[in-house]
Ligand SMILES: *[C@@H]1O[C@H](CO)[C@@H](O)[C@H](O)[C@H]1NC(C)=O
Ligand SMILES: *[C@@H]1O[C@H](CO)[C@@H](O)[C@H](O)[C@H]1NC(C)=O
């Protein structure tokens with residue numbers, strides 16, 4: 001079967017005589033393709049023509065996707081022999097072959113180099129799968145040459161990638177030299193001819209990674225492939241040929257496998273909604289996948305307890321214990337006892353479960369015998385070192401040499417049976433017997449610990465409930481007897497009794513009338529502790545009413561806190577509270593009404609962001625900074641807001657910012673610098689690392705949130721839930737990388753005029769200074785205000801928080817999810833979400849999430865409880 005049958009074979013010659021650039025459908029002897037012309041496939045999916053890659057001026061003939069804006073070249077004809085002017089033409093010569101000429105017709109730059117039977121009239125077509133074919137007389141049998149047999153660096157769907165045992169024709173995908181040079185680079189992806197077929201990624205001929213052999217449902221080294229969401233994979237190995245082919249379920253999906261200049265193989269898919277390529281697999285994915293990471297007879301386990309990935313196979317010891325101790329496993333392992341001496345002397349096999357089986361280049365495959373007879377055969381043959389089933393269900397594969405490049409997985413892989421001498425075998429048997437005797441006892445322990453765990457959780461639940469109840473009752477009393485907000489129930493925050501005489505008390509009836517009896521039409525939003533309504537007094541004055549939900553025990557305290565604080569604060573960049581309303585269980589705060597909602601509604605919205613030009617954005621940043629300066633240093637109290645985010649910055653009619661939502665704020669004593677809390681509240685993505693991880697907060701935690709906001713305002717992108725093709729886990733990481741390379745201008749929001757580039761850059765630097773990992777390095781608000789007013793020179797920021805992350809965690813997550821895109825994954829307390837979905841779906845991160853310390857603790861108790869029980873049972 002050949003692939004050009006996909007497309008319609010009618011010959012169509014479209015010539016547009018009045019344009020300089022021709023769109024062709026075919027190349028015939030009379031119709032060459034000149035530089036500037038484009039050959040387009042029938043359904044316009046691919047185009048062939050001359051191009052110059054990157055910053056180069058050389059001309060190459062290549063195939064690219066016709067319908068996407070980003071020129072993505074999938075095949076290059078003259079990759080190592082470019083033209084240096086635009087005199088090139090692709091033509092069919094007298095003998096019927098396809099040639100690329102420059103000025104000198106007797107000196108081709110590239111040719112198909114096939115021997116053509118005489119008297120054939122050949123023709124060239126570009127098929128809709130991206131295959132350039134040379135046809136003899138326009139019939140299926142007449143395929144003379146196809147570009148799919150000569151891949152460059154890209155493997156496309158519908159392409160048979162492999163080698164023909166008969167003709168020896170080998171498909172090798174080789175990386176470009178660089179972005180500017182499609183010449184043959186260092187890295188190749190190809191089928192190894194010996195043994196059981198495997199695909200190798202190599203640097204020169206030195207292997208870097210192998211897919212492992214085909215085990216029926218996928219490659220043994222690509223666990224992710226068992227999930228086939230966009231294509232179906234066919235693998236063929238017979239006497240004539242070996243190949244693999246990816247066929248799309250939906251032909252309009254654009255996906256490609258690329259060997260890139262940095263030595264990775266990646267698969268990416270075009271996302272039309274985002275107008276860009278997204279990588280969803282990249283190899284080698286983990287340290288353990290690097291070829292022969294643990295040397296011969298070593299096995300790599302990415303989650304080894306002691307943090308060193310390498311162990312020896314059963315019956316083997318490290319070749320060099322010193323290197324091993326220094327955590328260099330590349331020397332591998334040697335037999336404890338020479339096999340030959342013990343051959344036929346009661347040796348046996350130890351099973352290793354969930355393994356990417358060793359390199360099969362020298363292994364022997366027999367598809368006709370069962371696993372049991374495979375074992376018997378291996379035992380009889382003294383050179384046999386291990387065996388396994390060839391696919392997940394059948395066949396036999398035996399190794400007769402060192403076992404190279406094995407690794408283990410947690411939920412993928414095959415069983416590998418390793419030959420061991422009688423002593424090792426006895427040790428293993430003893431261990432496994434012990435464990436089976438203990439099993440019953442262990443199940444008992446597991447069950448009882450589970451029961452204890454449940455009781456413990458019940459107790460916590462009960463304790464919390466009664467505590468809240470008591471608190472509620474007490475607060476109730478406070479409210480009905482006086483309007484003194486004296487909180488002595490909890491954390492000793494306010495010692496003094498505060499008489500809020502500055503505050504107006506509103507009547508519930510007035511508020512109900514103003515908000516149309518809290519009608520759903522008047523509802524502005526839902527906060528953490530209740531709903532917010534818009535209201536109009538009878539005199540026409542507009543208000544916003546925050547109505548505390550009746551059953552939120554949490555909210556009581558936050559409410560009092562807010563009333564107490566905000567009534568004492570007067571600043572034009574803080575939202576103004578007009579009064580409160582307390583009647584029975586109803587508690588409400590009455591604010592001035594701000595018609596423009598919050599800042600996030602503007603900066604993250606495709607249309608509204610245009611309303612915020614540079615001037616406006618800078619004013620907003622300065623407004624927020626001034627208000628924070630007031631909170632931190634200039635007000636009568638020292639206040640830490642703790643939940644600064646764009647959603648809590650409201651905009652008035654003139655788009656002036658006003659900080660709102662003081663429900664989480666804390667008052668600091670004059671000499672207090674830092675406080676520890678067990679209750680981490682705030683919004684993910686804006687929390688500083690020391691606060692999120694250790695519960696330590698200070699004015700510098702607010703500074704951190706401010707930095708995140710500045711970066712968001714300048715770039716128009718959200719920090720959390722941020723995805724970038726280079727796998728940047730968050731906005732800060734991406735900005736930081738660009739800033740280091742002096743390319744930060746690239747990420748500035750497009751609504752900011754280029755003239756203000758340097759000013760925006762200055763803001764980015766200030767933002768980066770605020771999000772530095774260590775609180776001590778971050779500037780305080782008075783320094784920031786000076787920096788903003790251009791009166792201070794800026795120091796160089798150090799690396800922001802959450803950029804390097806916990807390497808262990810992120811690596812592990814990488815292996816699970818293929819794509820790790822949000823800082824959430826790197827945050828120990830955060831919930832791990834489906835990273836793929838996160839990448840696709842921006843909307844997902846719209847709702848801000850609040851994590852409480854208690855929730856995190858309960859989650860951990862559950863998680864570790866279960867893991868523990870699971871381990872004991874296993
Ligand atoms: C074309 O190239 C050949 C081989 O390099 C050379 O002998 C010949 O003179 C060239 N012809 C022209 C017109 O430059
Ligand atoms: C294929 O994908 C396109 C675009 O995503 C979609 O419009 C079309 O309905 C899909 N076709 C099938 C058969 O699912």
Ligand SMILES: *[C@@H]1O[C@H](CO)[C@@H](O)[C@H](O)[C@H]1NC(C)=O
Nearest residue numbers: 364380381382383384398400
């Ligand atoms: C052991 O197996 C290898 C590979 O299959 C084979 O070449 C060799 O002849 C066998 N040796 C014996 C003694 O059967």
